[in-house]
Amino acid sequence: QQQVKQSPQSLIVQKGGIPIINCAYENTAFDYFPWYQQFPGKGPALLIAIRPDVSEKKEGRFTISFNKSAKQFSLHIMDSQPGDSATYFCAASNNAGNMLTFGGGTRLMVKP
Amino acid sequence: EPEVTQTPSHQVTQMGQEVILRCVPISNHLYFYWYRQILGQKVEFLVSFYNNEISEKSEIFDDQFSVERPDGSNFTLKIRSTKLEDSAMYFCASSEQGPGQPQHFGDGTRLSIL
Numbered sequence: 001q002q003q004v005k006q007s008p009q010s011l012i013v014q015k016g017g018i019p020i021i022n023c024a025y026e027n028t029a030f031d032y033f034p035w036y037q038q039f040p041g042k043g044p045a046l047l048i049a050i051r052p053d054v055s056e057k058k059e060g061r062f063t064i065s066f067n068k069s070a071k072q073f074s075l076h077i078m079d080s081q082p083g084d085s086a087t088y089f090c091a092a093s094n095n096a097g098n099m100l101t102f103g104g105g106t107r108l109m110v111k112p
Numbered sequence: 113e114p115e116v117t118q119t120p121s122h123q124v125t126q127m128g129q130e131v132i133l134r135c136v137p138i139s140n141h142l143y144f145y146w147y148r149q150i151l152g153q154k155v156e157f158l159v160s161f162y163n164n165e166i167s168e169k170s171e172i173f174d175d176q177f178s179v180e181r182p183d184g185s186n187f188t189l190k191i192r193s194t195k196l197e198d199s200a201m202y203f204c205a206s207s208e209q210g211p212g213q214p215q216h217f218g219d220g221t222r223l224s225i226l
Contacts, residue, residue, distance in 0.1 A: 032212035043116075043203050043217035044155060051212075089155060095211045097168050098143060098160040105154055 002027055004092050006103030013080055014111050021075045021106045023090035028071070030092040034100070035064065035075050038087045047088075048075075080110045114138045116218035118204050124224045125194055133189045133221045135204030144187045145205040145215060146179065148172070155203065161187065162210065191223075199225045 005024045013019045031052055036044035050057045050064040050073065057064045061078040077084055090103040117136045125131050137144050146158040159169045161179055178190045191198055201220040207213045
């Protein structure tokens with residue numbers, strides 16, 4: 001019940017395309033959902049996060065959509081650029097603890 | 113921008129030896145964490161630390177592991193009697209506040225057990 005399932009494992013899009021990465025969870029106590037971007041040899045960098053009281057959050061070219069009833073959330077990257085090529089992780093935690101539960105990651109490649 | 117720093121970037125150790133991984137969290141942060149990432153797999157939570165004590169730990173964090181904040185700036189992870197399966201990237205993270213708050217990660221220490 002602690003799992004966060006992420007899909008797809010890998011994704012290739014052309015520059016300007018809109019990659020969409022999806023995550024699903026079971027634990028209804030989760031109430032904080034961050035997305036992290038990781039480049040090779042670097043640590044995960046916080047990209048954007050959402051809480052269940054809103055259905056969408058946008059920061060720059062990155063948008064999170066959240067569906068509480070379906071227990072799913074997704075990351076959309078608008079006007080994707082080759083520099084966005086990285087591994088993206090969704091995660092979740094609940095307000096009773098600090099533990100982030102990560103999804104399995106999506107390796108994104110944006111072709112020029 | 114303040115960042116979490118980790119040393120060393122790469123540690124090679126013989127099986128059975130003890131290792132200490134070091135982290136300097138962001139200066140005004142109060143909550144500290146260790147995660148690990150085995151090559152090609154997802155990031156896994158090990159432990160969280162607040163007010164000089166462990167606040168939460170996973171099943172992975174058994175008696176082989178310990179954490180310490182020896183002074184006002186460093187946060188360490190000690191692994192005793194290392195095993196081959198301890199080989200992984202170990203990430204330190206910190207947050208200003210507790211549950212449900214942004215956690216900021218360092219660039220990790222690659223631990224290789226021979």
